[in-house]
Amino acid sequence: MLKLDKVDLSYGHVHALKGISIEVQDGELVTLLGANGAGKSSILMAISGIVRPQAGSLSYDGTDLARATSFDIVNLGVIHCPEGRRIFGALSVLENLRMGAVRRKDKQDARADMDFVFSLFPVLGQRKNQSGATLSGGEQQMLAIGRALMAKPRLLMLDEPSLGLAPIMVQAIFKVIRELHQRGVTILLVEQNVRQALAVADRGYVLTSGSVMFGGSGEELRANPEIEKAYLSTVPEMKPQ
Amino acid sequence: MRPEARVLRLAPSALMLALLALLLAAADLWAGDYVQRIVIGIGINVILVVSLNLSSGFTGVFSLGHTGFMAIGAYAASVCTLPVALKAVNLPSLPGWLSHTALPFLPATLVGGIVAMCVAFVVGISLMRLKGAYVSVATLGFLVIVQVILVNWDQVTRGARTFAGVPPFTTIWNVWIWAALSVYLVWRIGRSPFGRDMRAARDDEIAARSLGVNVLRSRLLAFCFSAFLTGVAGSLWAHFITSFSPKSFFFVQAFTVITMLVIGGLGSVSGSVIGVFIITVLSEILRNAERGMDVGSVHIPPIYGASQILMAILFVLIIVFKPAGLMGGREIDLSSVIRRIVPRGWKGKNSPGTAKNGPGTGKNRPGTAKNGP
Amino acid sequence: MTGPELILQQLINAVSIGSLYALMAIGLAMVFGILRLINFAHGDLIMVGSYVALLLIVLGLPFLIAAAAGILASTLAGLLMERLAYRPIRGAHEIAMLLTSFSVTILLENLAIILFRPTSRPFPAPAVLHAVIEAGTLRLAGLDLIAIAVAAVLLLALTLFVTRTEVGISMRAAAQDLLAARLMGINVNKVIAAAFAIGSFMAGVVGILWSARVGKIDPLMGFNPVLKAFVASVIGGLGSLPGAVIGAYVLGGLEILLQGLLPSALTPYRDAFVFVILIALLLFRPNGILGSTEKEKI
Numbered sequence: 001m002l003k004l005d006k007v008d009l010s011y012g013h014v015h016a017l018k019g020i021s022i023e024v025q026d027g028e029l030v031t032l033l034g035a036n037g038a039g040k041s042s043i044l045m046a047i048s049g050i051v052r053p054q055a056g057s058l059s060y061d062g063t064d065l066a067r068a069t070s071f072d073i074v075n076l077g078v079i080h081c082p083e084g085r086r087i088f089g090a091l092s093v094l095e096n097l098r099m100g101a102v103r104r105k106d107k108q109d110a111r112a113d114m115d116f117v118f119s120l121f122p123v124l125g126q127r128k129n130q131s132g133a134t135l136s137g138g139e140q141q142m143l144a145i146g147r148a149l150m151a152k153p154r155l156l157m158l159d160e161p162s163l164g165l166a167p168i169m170v171q172a173i174f175k176v177i178r179e180l181h182q183r184g185v186t187i188l189l190v191e192q193n194v195r196q197a198l199a200v201a202d203r204g205y206v207l208t209s210g211s212v213m214f215g216g217s218g219e220e221l222r223a224n225p226e227i228e229k230a231y232l233s234t235v236p237e238m239k240p241q
Numbered sequence: 242m243r244p245e246a247r248v249l250r251l252a253p254s255a256l257m258l259a260l261l262a263l264l265l266a267a268a269d270l271w272a273g274d275y276v277q278r279i280v281i282g283i284g285i286n287v288i289l290v291v292s293l294n295l296s297s298g299f300t301g302v303f304s305l306g307h308t309g310f311m312a313i314g315a316y317a318a319s320v321c322t323l324p325v326a327l328k329a330v331n332l333p334s335l336p337g338w339l340s341h342t343a344l345p346f347l348p349a350t351l352v353g354g355i356v357a358m359c360v361a362f363v364v365g366i367s368l369m370r371l372k373g374a375y376v377s378v379a380t381l382g383f384l385v386i387v388q389v390i391l392v393n394w395d396q397v398t399r400g401a402r403t404f405a406g407v408p409p410f411t412t413i414w415n416v417w418i419w420a421a422l423s424v425y426l427v428w429r430i431g432r433s434p435f436g437r438d439m440r441a442a443r444d445d446e447i448a449a450r451s452l453g454v455n456v457l458r459s460r461l462l463a464f465c466f467s468a469f470l471t472g473v474a475g476s477l478w479a480h481f482i483t484s485f486s487p488k489s490f491f492f493v494q495a496f497t498v499i500t501m502l503v504i505g506g507l508g509s510v511s512g513s514v515i516g517v518f519i520i521t522v523l524s525e526i527l528r529n530a531e532r533g534m535d536v537g538s539v540h541i542p543p544i545y546g547a548s549q550i551l552m553a554i555l556f557v558l559i560i561v562f563k564p565a566g567l568m569g570g571r572e573i574d575l576s577s578v579i580r581r582i583v584p585r586g587w588k589g590k591n592s593p594g595t596a597k598n599g600p601g602t603g604k605n606r607p608g609t610a611k612n613g614p
Numbered sequence: 615m616t617g618p619e620l621i622l623q624q625l626i627n628a629v630s631i632g633s634l635y636a637l638m639a640i641g642l643a644m645v646f647g648i649l650r651l652i653n654f655a656h657g658d659l660i661m662v663g664s665y666v667a668l669l670l671i672v673l674g675l676p677f678l679i680a681a682a683a684g685i686l687a688s689t690l691a692g693l694l695m696e697r698l699a700y701r702p703i704r705g706a707h708e709i710a711m712l713l714t715s716f717s718v719t720i721l722l723e724n725l726a727i728i729l730f731r732p733t734s735r736p737f738p739a740p741a742v743l744h745a746v747i748e749a750g751t752l753r754l755a756g757l758d759l760i761a762i763a764v765a766a767v768l769l770l771a772l773t774l775f776v777t778r779t780e781v782g783i784s785m786r787a788a789a790q791d792l793l794a795a796r797l798m799g800i801n802v803n804k805v806i807a808a809a810f811a812i813g814s815f816m817a818g819v820v821g822i823l824w825s826a827r828v829g830k831i832d833p834l835m836g837f838n839p840v841l842k843a844f845v846a847s848v849i850g851g852l853g854s855l856p857g858a859v860i861g862a863y864v865l866g867g868l869e870i871l872l873q874g875l876l877p878s879a880l881t882p883y884r885d886a887f888v889f890v891i892l893i894a895l896l897l898f899r900p901n902g903i904l905g906s907t908e909k910e911k912i
Contacts, residue, residue: 048796048797050793050796050797070796070797070799071796071799071801071802074797074798074799075799079797079799080797081797082793082794082797086791086793086794086797087794088786088787088790088791088794088795089790090786090789090790091783091786091787091790095783095786095787096787098780098783099783099784099787099795099798099800100798102780102784102798102799102800103798103799103800103801147798151798151799303709303712367893367894367896367897368893370897370900371896371900372900373708373709374650374652374708374712374852375848375852375896375900375901377652377709377712378652378844378845378848379892379893379896381841382845382889382892382893383889385841385885385886385889386885386886386889386890389882389883389885389886390883390886392882393882393883492837493720496716496717496720499713499716503710503713549720549724550720550721550724550725552717552720553716553717553718553720553721553724554717554721556713556714556716556717557699557703557714557717557718560703560706560710560713560714561702561703
């Protein structure tokens with residue numbers, strides 16, 4: 001279980017996170033919603049150990065994350081699929097996936113996982129030896145998720161997987177997210193596509209300017225008129241698959 | 242502006258100048274040769290660092306080869322001032338009119354500065370387009386080019402041999418007049434709209450361009466003017482030390498000046514001056530150590546290069562612990578210093594900024610620490 | 615010697631010197647790719663290896679053993695440099711890191727001057743290295759052939775390393791996107807240390823070959839080679855490994871070409887011309903030959 005308690009984070013004079021308290025139970029899919037700059041990515045960066053909070057505690061299964069190195073945190077199974085995909089463009093699809101599994105000792109299982117990734121994303125299998133830079137945006141996102149899956153995540157953190165993708169790609173990505181969730185992967189999903197996110201989430205938090213405005217179950221959030229007003233009115237109708 | 246307010250604003254810097262003049266007079270009249278030489282050395286270094294600050298600190302374009310301009314200034318001015326008789330002996334193949342003239346100090350120094358500035362213009366046109374590491378290496382390449390030319394252009398520079406017999410025109414006064422002038426000019430440029438443009442371009446080139454800042458032109462101007470001052474410093478140094486060779490203007494000298502700049506903090510004029518003082522004093526102490534000294538009954542043997550080693554270590558320490566330099570890009574706020582010394586009420590209304598308030602960075606902007614060295 | 619033979623002779627010279635530059639430049643490029651650090655102290659690794667080798671030769675050890683020890687010394691020195699000087703400043707501004715590497719250079723060079731005195735010392739290389747093979751009217755120096763062969767072997771090994779081994783692929787990944795590499799759990803410290811180790815090893819090899827070629831060593835001998843290596847990297851595109859190699863051979867060729875073409879009055883200015891050409895190149899291709907020509911779009 002992931003638990004953040006009153007986390008405070010500042011970049012120089014910019015106070016990015018103010019007293020953030022959230023938690024993610026095993027098997028849940030929790031989504032973080034909020035406008036740009038609300039602090040969603042900062043939370044993930046703090047969890048991954050890339051930035052250190054000034055106050056508050058972060059723990060996963062009892063291990064203090066604020067004191068752990070990024071390397072240790074990945075070894076705990078907390079895998080961060082960053083915003084903007086950030087795949088290794090100069091490396092091939094295959095090499096990217098291998099990099100995802102680099103910390104793992106169980107090479108046999110890793111190979112099995114690669115087959116699983118190719119079954120989720122057949123197009124990656126077709127482009128196995130192509131360099132990452134030649135893939136389309138949607139394919140790169142698939143590769144990023146696949147690479148994260150190769151790390152055998154116990155907690156998978158996805159930062160805006162639908163960003164900049166065509167609607168049909170977004171649907172495909174969320175289909176995969178739903179399937180992973182059904183397979184029992186714990187997921188922390190940061191998204192701006194509120195409709196799709198709420199359609200798959202068990203619970204969610206809404207962030208504004210570094211603080212949690214409210215949190216609740218998926219249904220509560222879907223029914224909440226505030227969210228309806230703020231976000232959904234401008235998002236085109238899309239039926240969850 | 243009300244006359245009283247104007248006087249109050251100028252008071253701190255007038256005070257500073259008066260104090261400086263007093264100190265210099267004291268050094269001139271009573272100090273021994275050794276101290277006088279150090280005072281002159283500090284003055285020259287101040288010019289070098291302040292002009293490097295103009296070029297690198299304000300624009301963010303790090304010139305590693307500025308020492309090349311010092312060399313150009315030194316040689317150009319010295320060729321002008323060398324007595325005709327000496328020229329016949331040491332530089333027999335100088336072109337006609339040069340070999341028959343010996344200019345006085347000021348015109349020769351100006352010549353040094355102007356020649357350096359012209360070279361900077363030619364070099365700058367190509368270099369100022371480059372970015373980051375590329376431009377730094379290109380300026381290093383410039384230094385190498387200057388070195389190669391100095392070593393090979395025998396007729397004018399005597400090649401790798403020592404260029405001696407330069408008349409010792411440099412005095413405490415003319416060095417420090419130039420130094421004060423340089424500090425003032427660079428500081429004023431920093432506060433001008435031109436200076437703001439430069440710093441804007443340094444912090445975010447794309448944003449600055451979109452606001453209409455002509456980045457290339459502002460960098461080129463800063464580069465050229467700073468080359469002028471550096472050339473002047475070269476001339477002053479040449480007429481202080483009276484003999485030198487191309488080796489005097491290479492890698493180590495460049496690094497020394499850069500160290501002083503970084504210790505004081507880029508973009509801060511007062512920081513530059515502080516940096517010069519610290520390094521010069523430390524170097525002198527260490528130079529004595531290099532000759533070996535006795536501490537009580539223990540004899541410390543001569544350590545070659547001790548001053549350089551210590552400077553290198555100091556440099557690393559500053560970069561690790563205080564990357565924005567000691568001043569962090571800000572200037573000494575003289576008004577607050579005076580406010581603390583002088584009882585309240587004497588100055589009347591608190592003037593918002595005094596003469597020494599530096600290039601627009603009263604507060605720490607979020608990006609300042611990042612914009613350090 | 616006929617025309618084509620002259621060209622062939624000069625070509626071999628160019629490839630030989632280019633090989634040395636390539637081995638140097640690769641070390642620089644590997645470190646720059648991952649850390650964005652221009653390690654000027656890389657040149658001093660040549661010096662460290664050469665002095666250690668010389669010490670052992672003077673003590674009577676056979677040349678190969680001394681050379682191996684020298685190369686090992688260079689490798690260790692590079693790892694030490696990384697651990698002590700560069701790890702603490704990781705993530706600092708590009709220029710800060712560059713200047714720190716200057717500091718390290720000054721430290722090393724002055725230490726060497728203190729230990730070994732500033733005058734140069736002769737470096738005795740075994741006769742085989744100075745052998746000259748005559749093929750027709752061509753004169754091939756043993757050193758040239760060895761340099762070319764060694765470089766070919768090492769470059770091939772390196773290529774296999776970065777494409778087949780996990781550490782090697784991790785290195786390429788880290789050079790591409792250090793943050794993403796960290797997020798994947800790539801042990802960044804290990805990867806960086808490996809990059810330094812490999813680069814320093816190559817520098818050590820260059821040290822032995824360079825010292826044998828020049829015949830003497832001195833504490834400041836590293837400055838020129840690292841500058842050349844850096845120019846080579848810039849020509850080919852900073853941070854790119856193939857670029858470093860290509861740039862190195864272009865530089866070697868350029869030097870030989872200028873040496874031959876410049877009128878004798880101007881040959882001492884050869885290095886100046888090389889830099890002028892470099893600056894001109896940067897104007898047209900600001901990111902080197904293999905770099906992109908795209909200007910930033912606003």
